[in-house]
Amino acid sequence: MHFFSSNFKLGILGGGQLGKMLLYETRKWDVYTKVMDASPEAPCKIACNEFVEGSLMDFDAVYNFGKDVDVLTIEIENVNLDAMEKLEQEGKIVYPPTKALRIIQNKANQKLFYTDNQIPTAPFSRFAYTSEIEDSLSNGGLQLPFVWKSAQFGYDGQGVKVVRTKEDLKDLPNVECIAEQMVDFKNELAVIVARSPNGETKTYPVVEMEFHPEANQVEYVICPGRIEDSVAKKAIEVALKVSKNLQHVGLLAVELFQTQDDQILVNEVAPRPHNSGHYSIEASYTNQFEQHIRAILGLPLGKTESKVAGVMVNLVGKEGYTGDVVYENIDTILDMEGVTPHIYGKKQTRPFRKMGHVTIVDEDMTRARQMAQKVKETINVISK
Amino acid sequence: MHFFSSNFKLGILGGGQLGKMLLYETRKWDVYTKVMDASPEAPCKIACNEFVEGSLMDFDAVYNFGKDVDVLTIEIENVNLDAMEKLEQEGKIVYPPTKALRIIQNKANQKLFYTDNQIPTAPFSRFAYTSEIEDSLSNGGLQLPFVWKSAQFGYDGQGVKVVRTKEDLKDLPNVECIAEQMVDFKNELAVIVARSPNGETKTYPVVEMEFHPEANQVEYVICPGRIEDSVAKKAIEVALKVSKNLQHVGLLAVELFQTQDDQILVNEVAPRPHNSGHYSIEASYTNQFEQHIRAILGLPLGKTESKVAGVMVNLVGKEGYTGDVVYENIDTILDMEGVTPHIYGKKQTRPFRKMGHVTIVDEDMTRARQMAQKVKETINVISK
Structure with a gap:
């Protein structure tokens, strides 16, 4: 069914800020939208046509929501996959496909997927429980320091910790996890790949990310990244390889490390619009949100320059x-x-809480970067 | 009160497509919005925080609506000005100010304003009723052909007619009107001026408009207009003179004629976002809708390049x-x-009904213009 059909409904699981930015694009084309989120205060509530309160992890809630829409997509990975898989089996259009989501949703599966497909990534060990790590350290199977990552529900720096001593393990939840070798990197990069149901792909330019050292949150995203052409080329090749093997539909944000010897390693991926693509609203011919909509509706992909x-x-x-x-x-x-500035509308602030973002555009990258510094030094997200 | 204050409300009179595009920008900054429109099907309904059904021409409806908001603006000129004036007198922030709106709302007043302020415009006569025109033609006070314009409620080609013979007068409503001398023009141009409460102004580049010969609707808007610098300079000077004398706050779209001998004449103005500025969403550093919001909220104006x-x-x-x-x-x-493409979401089409717009952007104007032609030749707004 074409999205202009009078009965067409696009379903979005998750009603957060990414969903809200997706909804601006659906409004531009008058696509009818239905959103589900557990919170009655979800940012998407006032921007969609229909809103349903429901848990994204609940089988029945997701299944019933999906039954009522023509195309189902997500704005967050933590959704009930069994329900989505059942919908898919019944012929519902679910993008990203459940198979790709299942690989991504669990970080241990994601890492295994990279090694299975000869995609470069940092060496790692998988543990059913954090408590098993100590044994592995004792018998020499694992060396300090390493990066501990919870296999499930990692988001925004949650569920990730650099472990430098045995003591650091004490505060961690006893869950399925991986221990990843620390990468000595020059740069953190990202490539957003858009992929259509027919396999057409387009890549956005390689962006460079600077992280806040304490909060483990991105502080600056710079497009195009100030890296050598050969490095950019390699980053795009790796991102396309991930995309091709995942067979996702919609966007795939591929986070990468550029090592000291200019190797490209995949850090992790997200199958949806991503913080590393927010710059595209002001800077790109086709912003990442419109591009995700184009891809999942089977429309031609837009220009990514x-x-x-x-x-x-x-x-x-x-x-x-x-x-x-x-x-x-x-x-x-x-x-x-x-x-x-983009203000997300959260009423309460707390240290390092993501409250919005600011995009700075200029013909000249040096000026844009200087202005970004000035913005950073000027605005303060504080409390009354 | 700053727009981030938790109780701040922006009121918008009119819930049409322009209002909807304004609302995208308020969402970006999480500005709380309340909209009034006579139609329960108004496009703004799903994009604002609060929606009130009410007639924009009704004193009580407008007055009561205005009492409940902190800043009141419009997305259409045909609103009850007495109510707005009362609100203004009571200290409410009303932008554009009622005085400017009163001049603009009536086309005869608008023309008198131009002549009173030595702003170049086509010669005209004013009539209390269309029926008086015939006398004027008989006694030689007026010559055929001329452009008949209803003084009130002109919009989208409604209320405007080229009168070439006495016969053409027969179908016209017997209302207050003007008869305007036809201008032999090379180009129709427009300049959007943004003006802050403190009198700061910024102008957008001069755009060139091509009209559909039959429907009297704009077919292409081209930015920047392909005109000589000296003409662009004169157009901006005239637009700024109109802006300064009107003392509006917010946007003012000034439609202009470039005559065969390169004079600039003011055609008419609109004190709000305008069709001639839609290109700015994709092409400008600050789009016209964000700029209107900036101006009426007393924020610094954005870059118009x-x-x-x-x-x-x-x-x-x-x-x-x-x-x-x-x-x-x-x-x-x-x-x-x-x-x-921007699709406005009207379910029914009819000949020449405005159903949406398409913006084409490119580094190179020649390519953009060629692509626009191709777009025009390709897409068809038809019925099932």
Whole structure:
């Protein structure tokens, strides 16, 4: 059914900020949308045609929601896959496909997928429980330091910890996990790949990411990344290999490490619009949200090139402030050329909470990067 | 009160397509919005925080609506000005100000305003009733042909007619009107001026408009207009003079004629986002909707320059088709680079009804213009 048909419904699992930005694009084309989220306060609630309150991890809730829509997609990976698989088996269009989601949803499966498909990634060990790690350290099967990652439900720096001593293991939940060798990297990069149901793919330029050292959250995303062409080429090749082997439909954000000797290793992937692509709203010919919609509706993919250089700054709650949010100096940054704040509308701030992002665009990357620094130094997400 | 304050409400009179595009920008900044429109099917209904059904021409409806918001704006000029004036007198922030709206709402007043302020415009006569025109023709006070315009409620080609013979007068409503001398023009141009409460102004580049000869609707808007610098400079000067004398706040779209001898005459103005600025969503650093919001909220104005060349094509219902709309070949135009359709979501098409628009952007204006032609030739707004 074409999305212009009067009965067409697009279903989105998850009603968060990514979903809200997806919904702007569906409005542009008057696509009828239905969203499910567990929270009656979900940001998507006022931007969709129909809203259903329900748990994304509940089989019945997801299954019944899916039955009522024509195309089902996600804005977050943590959804009930058994329900999605059943819908798929019954002929429902589910993008990304359940098979790809199942690989991605569990970080241990994701890592095994990379090694099975000869996709370069950091060496790792898999553990059924965190408590098994100590034995492995004792018998020499694993060396300190390493990166501990919970296999399930990792998001936004949650479920990831650098373990430098045995002591560091104490606070970790006793769950299925991986221990990944630390990568000595020059840069963290990302490539967004869009893929259609017919296998057509387009890649966005390689972006460079700078992380906040303490919060493990992206601080700047820079497009195009200031890297050598040969490195960019390799990054795109690796991202396309992941895409091809995953057989996803929609976007795939591939996070990569560029090592000191210019190897490209896959860190992890997300099968949806991603923080590393927010710059595209202001900088690209086709923004990542429109592109995801194009892909899952089987429409031709849009041009992924940039009109101008873009730098994205995440707006996170400042340390030491918890409570009703205030965006100090937002008027000052609105007075800088090419600066667009996006405010997510969360009423409460707390240290490092993601409250919004700001995109800075300019014909000249050096100017955009300088302006981003100024934005970062000027705006403060604090409490009253 | 700053728009981030938890109790802040922005009120918008009119819930049509322009309002809907305004609302995308308020969502970006999480501005709380309340919209009033007479139609329960208004496009804005699903994109605002609060929706009120009510007539925009009804004193009580507008007054009560205005009392409940902190800043009141419009997306259409035909609103009850007495109610807005009362709100203004009571200290409510009303942008555009009622004084400017009163001048603009009545086309005879608008023309008098131009002559009073030495702003170049086509010569005209004012009539209390269309029936008085015949006398004026008989006694030689007026010559055929001329452009008849209803003083009130002109919109989208309604209320405007070229009168070439006395016969042409027969079908016209017997209302307050003007008879305007026909202008022998080379080009129709437009300049959008943004103006803050403190009098700061910024102008968008001069755009060139091509009208559909039969429907009297804009067919292409081209930014930047392919005109000489001296003409562009004069157009901007005239637009700024209108802006300064009107003392509006928010956007002012100034439609202009470039005559055969390169004079610039003001045709008419609109104190709000305008069809001639739709290209800005894809082409400009700050799109016109965000700019209107910035201005009326007293925020710094954004950069008005373009990232890339833009051409906008209006999507109007094809002649000979009335009924449930079909966008024939929309997938084909989605496959062209830099092409973004905007579909307004009207379910029924009829000849020349405005159903959406398509923006074409490219680094190169010649390519953008060629692509726009191709878009125009490809997509058809027809019925089932």
